[in-house]
Amino acid sequence: MTDDTILWQPTEAAIAAAPLTRFAAFAADRHGAPEGDYDALQRWSIDHAALFWDALWDFCGVIGDKGAEVLADGDSMPGARFFPDARINFAENLLRGSGDGDALVFRAEDRVERRMSWDELRALVSRLQQAFAEIGIGVGDRVAAMMPNMPETVAAMLAANSLGAIWSSCSPDFGVRGVLDRFGQIEPKLFIACDGYFYAGKRIEIAGKLGEIVAALPSAEHVMIVPLLGAADEVAAGLPRAASLKRMIADCQPAPLAFQRLDFNHPLYVLYSSGTTGVPKCIVHGAGGTLLQHLKEHRLHCGLTAGERLFYFTTCGWMMWNWLVSGLASEATLLLYDGSPFHPSGNVLFDYADAERMSVFGTSAKFIDAVKKAGLAPRDSHDLASVRLMTSTGSPLAAESFDFVYEAIKPDVHLASISGGTDIVACFVGGIPTKPVRRGEIQGAALGMATDVWDEAGRPLRGKKGELVCTRPFPSMPVGFWNDPDGAKYRAAYFERFPGVWCHGDFAEWTEHGGMIIHGRSDATLNPGGVRIGTAEIYAVVEQLPEVVESIAIGQSWDDDVRIVLFVRLAAGVDLDDDLVKRIKTRIRAGASPRHVPAKVVAITDIPRTKSGKITELAVRDVVHGREVKNKEALANPEALELYRDLAELKS
Numbered sequence: 001m002t003d004d005t006i007l008w009q010p011t012e013a014a015i016a017a018a019p020l021t022r023f024a025a026f027a028a029d030r031h032g033a034p035e036g037d038y039d040a041l042q043r044w045s046i047d048h049a050a051l052f053w054d055a056l057w058d059f060c061g062v063i064g065d066k067g068a069e070v071l072a073d074g075d076s077m078p079g080a081r082f083f084p085d086a087r088i089n090f091a092e093n094l095l096r097g098s099g100d101g102d103a104l105v106f107r108a109e110d111r112v113e114r115r116m117s118w119d120e121l122r123a124l125v126s127r128l129q130q131a132f133a134e135i136g137i138g139v140g141d142r143v144a145a146m147m148p149n150m151p152e153t154v155a156a157m158l159a160a161n162s163l164g165a166i167w168s169s170c171s172p173d174f175g176v177r178g179v180l181d182r183f184g185q186i187e188p189k190l191f192i193a194c195d196g197y198f199y200a201g202k203r204i205e206i207a208g209k210l211g212e213i214v215a216a217l218p219s220a221e222h223v224m225i226v227p228l229l230g231a232a233d234e235v236a237a238g239l240p241r242a243a244s245l246k247r248m249i250a251d252c253q254p255a256p257l258a259f260q261r262l263d264f265n266h267p268l269y270v271l272y273s274s275g276t277t278g279v280p281k282c283i284v285h286g287a288g289g290t291l292l293q294h295l296k297e298h299r300l301h302c303g304l305t306a307g308e309r310l311f312y313f314t315t316c317g318w319m320m321w322n323w324l325v326s327g328l329a330s331e332a333t334l335l336l337y338d339g340s341p342f343h344p345s346g347n348v349l350f351d352y353a354d355a356e357r358m359s360v361f362g363t364s365a366k367f368i369d370a371v372k373k374a375g376l377a378p379r380d381s382h383d384l385a386s387v388r389l390m391t392s393t394g395s396p397l398a399a400e401s402f403d404f405v406y407e408a409i410k411p412d413v414h415l416a417s418i419s420g421g422t423d424i425v426a427c428f429v430g431g432i433p434t435k436p437v438r439r440g441e442i443q444g445a446a447l448g449m450a451t452d453v454w455d456e457a458g459r460p461l462r463g464k465k466g467e468l469v470c471t472r473p474f475p476s477m478p479v480g481f482w483n484d485p486d487g488a489k490y491r492a493a494y495f496e497r498f499p500g501v502w503c504h505g506d507f508a509e510w511t512e513h514g515g516m517i518i519h520g521r522s523d524a525t526l527n528p529g530g531v532r533i534g535t536a537e538i539y540a541v542v543e544q545l546p547e548v549v550e551s552i553a554i555g556q557s558w559d560d561d562v563r564i565v566l567f568v569r570l571a572a573g574v575d576l577d578d579d580l581v582k583r584i585k586t587r588i589r590a591g592a593s594p595r596h597v598p599a600k601v602v603a604i605t606d607i608p609r610t611k612s613g614k615i616t617e618l619a620v621r622d623v624v625h626g627r628e629v630k631n632k633e634a635l636a637n638p639e640a641l642e643l644y645r646d647l648a649e650l651k652s
Contacts, residue, residue: 003399003438003439003440003441004438004513005438005439006436006437006438006439007402007403007406007415007436007437007438007439008406008412008413008414008415008436008437009436009437010414010433010434010435010436014433015433015434018303018433018434019299019300019303019304019305020038020300020301020303020432020433020434021035021434022059023055023056023059023299023300024036024041026055026058026059027041027044027051027052027055027059030051030054030055030058031048031051031052031054031055033045033048033051033052033055038432038434038435038444039444039514041447042444042445042446042447045447045448046448046449046450046472049071049074049448049472049473050070050071050074051070052447052448053070053071053082053083053292053448053475054066054070056292056295056296056447056448057083057292059299060292060295060296060299060329062088062093062291062292062295063088063089063092063093063096064086064087064088064089064092064093064261065085065086065087065088065261066083066085066086067083067084067085067086067087068085069083069084069085070082070083071083071473072084074473076473077472077473077477077495077500077501077502078473078477078487078490078491078494078495079473080473080477081265082264082265082288082289082292082473082475083264083288083475084264086263086264086288087261087262087263087264088261088262088264088287088288088291089161089162089164089259089260089261089262089287090161090268090287090290090291091125091157091158091159091161091162091259092162092257092259092261093291093329094158094325094326094328094329095121095122095125095158095257095328096328096329096331097118097306097328097331098118098119098122099117099118099119100117100118100119101117101118101307101333102115102116102117102118102309102333103116103117103118103120103121103328103333103334104116104121104151104154104333104334104336105309105333105334105335105336105356106150106151106336106337106338107336107337107338107339107352108148108150108197108198108228108337108338108339109198109199109200109201109338109339109340109343109344109348110201110343110344110348111198111203111339112198112228114151116151121151121154121155121158122254122257123254124151124152124155124249125155125158125159125162125257126252126254126255126256126257127249127252127253127254128155128156128159128248128249128252129159129162129163129257129258130249130252130255131159131248131249131252132159132160132163132165132190133163134252135190135221135222136189136221137160137163137165137189137190138163138164138165139163139164139165139260139262139266140164140165140166140267141163141165141166141188141189141190142165142166142167142168142186142187142188142189142190142270143156143157143160143165143166143167143168143188143189143190143192144168144169144182144183144186144188144190144191144192144217144220145157145167145168145169145170145191145192145193145316146169146170146171146172146174146179146191146192146193146194146210146213147169147171147172147192147193147194147226147316148171148172148194148197148228148315148316148338149171149314149315149316149321149336149337149338150194150226150228150336150338151336152226152245153169153192153226153316154325154328154334154336156192156224156226157169157325160190161268161287162257162258162259162260163260164260164262164266165189166186166267166268166269166270166284167268167269167270168182168183168186168188168269168270168271168272169316169317169321170182170183170272170316170317170611171315171316171317171611172193172194172196172197172204172206173197173199173204173315173611173636174317174611174633175209175633176209176212176213176216176633177633178611178633178634179213180213180216180217181279181280181631181633181634182272182280182282183213183217184216184217185279185280185282185482185483186270186282186482187219188217188219188220189219189220189221189222190220190221190222190223190224191213191214191217191220191222191223191224192223192224192225192226193206193210193213193223193224193225193226194206194225194226194227194228194229194232195207195225195226195227195228195229195230195231195232195234195235196228196229196231196235197228197229197338197339198228198229198338198339199339199340199343200339200340200342200343201340201343201344203229205229205231207231207234207235207238207239210225210235210239211238211239214239214240214241214242215240220241221241222241222242222243223236223239223240223241223242223243224242224243224244224245224248225239225242225243225244225245226244226245227244227245227246232244232245232246233246233247262287263288264286264287264288264289265286265287265288265289265479266286266287266288267284267285267286267287267479268285268286268287268290269284269285269290269322269425270282270283270284270285270482271283271285271319271322271422271425272422273422273423274610274612274614274616274634279630279631280631280634281481281489281493282481282482282483283422283423283478283481284478284479284480284481284482285425285476285478285479286475286476286479288475289474289475289476289477290322290326290425290426290476291326291329292475292476293424293425293426293474293475293476294323294326294327294329294426295326295329295330296446296447296448297323297426297427297430297446298310298326298327298329298330298332299330300447301416301418301427301430301431301432301433301446301447302360302389302391302416302431302433303388303389303433304327304330304332304359304360305330305332306330306331306332307331307332307333308330308332308333308359308360309332309333309335309356309357309358309359309360309386310324310327310332310333310334310335310359310360310362311324311334311335311337311349311352311353311356311358311360311361311362312324312360312362312363312391313337313341313349313362313363313364313367314362314612315338315611315612317611317612318422318611318612318613319421319422319425320362320393320394322425323425323426324336324362332359335352335356335358337349337352341363341367341370342370342374346370346371346374346376347376347378347381347382349361349363349367350378350381350382350384351382353382353384353386353387354382354383354384354386357386358386358387359386359387359388359389360387360388360389360390360391361387361389361390361391362390362391362392362393363390363391363392364392364393364394364395364613365392365393365394365395365396365397365398365401365417366394366395366550366613368392368397368401368404368405368409369398369401369543369550371404371408371409372401372404372408373549376408377408378408378409378410379407379408379409379410379411380408384409384410384413387410387413388413388414389413389414389416389431389433390405390409390410390413390414390415390416391415391416391417391418391430391431392415392416392417392418393417393418393419393420393427394612394613394614395536395614395615396417396419396517396518396519396520396536396539396540397417397440398440398536398539398540398543398544399439399440399540400540400544402415402417402437402439402440403439414431414433414437415437416430416431416432416437416442416443417430417431417441417442417443418430418431418442419442419506419516419518420446421504423478423493423494423504424474424476424477424478424504425476426446426474426476427446427449428445428446428449428451428468428470428504429442429443429444429445429446429449429451429516430442430443430444430446431443432444438511438513438515440517441511441513441515441516441517442515442516442517442518443515444514444515444516445514445516448474448475449470449474450470450471450472450474451468451469451470451516452468452469452470452471453465453466453467453468453469453508453509453510453516454466454467454469454498454501455467458498458501461509461510462510463509463510463511463512464509465507465508465509465519465532465534466507466508466509467497467498467503467504467505467506467507467508467522468503468504468505468506468507468508468518468522469498469501469502469503469504470501470502470504471501471502477502478490481493505521505522505523506518506519506520506521506522507519507520507521507522507525507532507534518534518536519533519534519535519536519537520534520535520536520537520617521535521617523618524554524617524618524621526553526554526555526562526564527555527562528555528561528562528563528564528595528599529561529595531595533564533595533596535552535553535617537592537596538551538553538564538566538588538592538596538598539551539552539553540591540592541587541588541591541592541596542566542568542584542587542588544587544591545583545584545587546571547570547571547574547580548568548569548570548571548584549569549570549571550568550569550607550615551566551567551568551569551607552566552567552604552607552615552617552620553565553566553567553598553617554567554617554620554621554624555621556600556621556624556625556650557625558599563598563599563600564596564597564598564599564600565598565599565600565601565602565624565650566584566598566600566601566602567602567603567604567607567620567644568584568601568602568603568604569603569604569605569606569607570603575603576601576602576603581601584598584601585597585598585601600649600650602647602649602650604643604644605643606637606639606640606643607640608620608635608636608637608638608640608641609635609636609637610634610635610636611634611635611636613636616635619632619635619641620641620644623641623642623644623645624644624645624647624650629641
């Protein structure tokens with residue numbers, strides 16, 4: 001179902017000034033690309049991939065040696081090689097700024113507030129680079145960090161990468177098993193952690209947890225403790241092989257930075273799958289592909305320019321942190337925040353936006369819905385004049401949430417719902433600053449991404465739901481999986497369903513305007529009577545009821561078929577009586593379809609979610625069916641799973 005309602009339209013002046021428009025003119029002059037029509041430019045970027053990525057490299061001023069060839073084995077997927085002769089360093093591209101202007105601004109709730117200039121960032125990276133080199137960190141070594149989203153985390157990543165080391169991170173709220181399930185696989189030579197963190201106004205000390213982790217990470221010859229609570233020296237003193245940040249760099253003075261230029265596909269990051277169905281997959285991303293994709297998305301799709309102020313609410317355990325830090329390559333100021341987005345109230349991020357003149361406000365669909373549920377109207381309480389773009393990802397953004405942004409947050413903002421994933425550390429579809437925003441739709445396919453929707457037989461679909469695929473190679477395909485020498489696990493993850501075509505695992509639909517609607521994960525798709533239904537379609541309808549705070553739907557095997565079970569977390573003081581069940585089903589029938597109506601509606605007090613905030617239908621489905629959830633450590637609240645075990649309501 002599509003909606004013709006246009007909620008935002010760029011002005012002619014804005015279109016003319018957009019970096020995307022300037023790029024189209026640049027590519028037209030260089031390679032004959034079409035101008036003035038985004039859809040034509042997008043098709044050109046697919047049909048002439050080598051020309052597109054060549055133009056992007058030059059337009060964005062990538063620092064490095066490009067080499068003579070842009071794309072080798074371009075018909076192989078996997079197997080295509082972008083810029084096979086290139087030599088670059090990721091950190092060198094991010095540290096192109098200088099001066100006393102803000103590079104990083106940091107808030108840890110209402111407890112800590114700091115800022116770091118470009119020169120100060122370069123100086124800290126230099127000192128860390130020297131300290132890391134002194135302890136033997138070099139090309140291919142792994143540096144693993146359990147850190148808040150703070151300036152020292154960014155600086156440590158840049159220092160590690162400047163030496164050719166591989167970076168991997170998670171947030172300090174991860175449990176011991178969750179950390180070891182990730183970092184234990186990649187065997188880091190250096191482990192970095194904070195001395196604690198703040199959340200919801202509380203001071204969280206983690207020294208005991210660090211003791212268990214360090215003891216179980218024998219590969220970590222060195223441990224560095226970074227202060228946030230002010231106890232780094234004390235925490236380090238209680239750990240083997242450990243020193244505080246201050247002590248590690250004490251003898252290092254700022255000096256000119258040195259950058260190790262390596263192959264385009266030299267490993268940069270190890271990211272992890274959610275891990276709710278087993279030990280997380282270690283996804284290795286290359287430096288060049290990550291850099292080019294993020295430059296494209298920041299400069300062309302977000303319109304980011306030097307000096308603008310970029311924010312994304314994220315932790316270091318979500319790929320959006322990696323996406324955020326790449327904003328330095330566009331010489332943007334990064335606004336970092338660590339802690340609860342609702343402490344001391346739901347206005348804290350909007351306060352931050354006003355105080356720091358935020359240009360790009362990045363968040364999740366769940367945050368927007370939570371602001372709505374809290375009854376807030378930032379448009380009335382805040383100025384938000386500087387915010388020109390609001391991006392949303394993490395889960396599908398409901399049409400009603402589009403309405404809320406324009407009615408209650410800012411009426412003239414460009415709202416870009418974006419979708420991609422950890423697997424590609426980038427987006428398949430997202431914002432387009434030269435096209436209108438339509439209610440409930442992602443604006444369109446990203447440049448250079450041959451995104452499509454296929455049916456189960458591998459045929460393209462229009463106006464119907466199917467599998468989200470990418471039919472041509474792109475630079476940020478993973479280099480591979482860690483400990484997968486023959487690539488078997490990698491190929492099975494993305495290319496088994498449709499050989500030679502990336503199958504992403506999302507259930508999606510093209511709209512008549514060339515936009516896209518994501519209906520949820522394919523593996524969580526419901527199949528009552530053999531008809532595939534996306535869970536997001538149910539959530540978008542039922543969560544508009546004021547009585548329902550949030551919901552989660554699964555398919556339960558029943559009578560040789562599958563029936564839909566909807567669990568709802570209700571507002572305080574609300575009971576799930578027959579009247580409310582009836583209204584829930586009526587709302588779903590009218591807003592989605594009769595096939596979406598659940599056979600059972602069950603009240604629940606908590607919904608399990610991953611560390612990055614995504615609800616976990618598969619884990620709930622396993623518990624309901626009496627199956628073991630293999631990796632509860634991947635969940636932020638694993639205790640919630642017990643609420644779904646042996647429910648009397650599901651036995652009839």
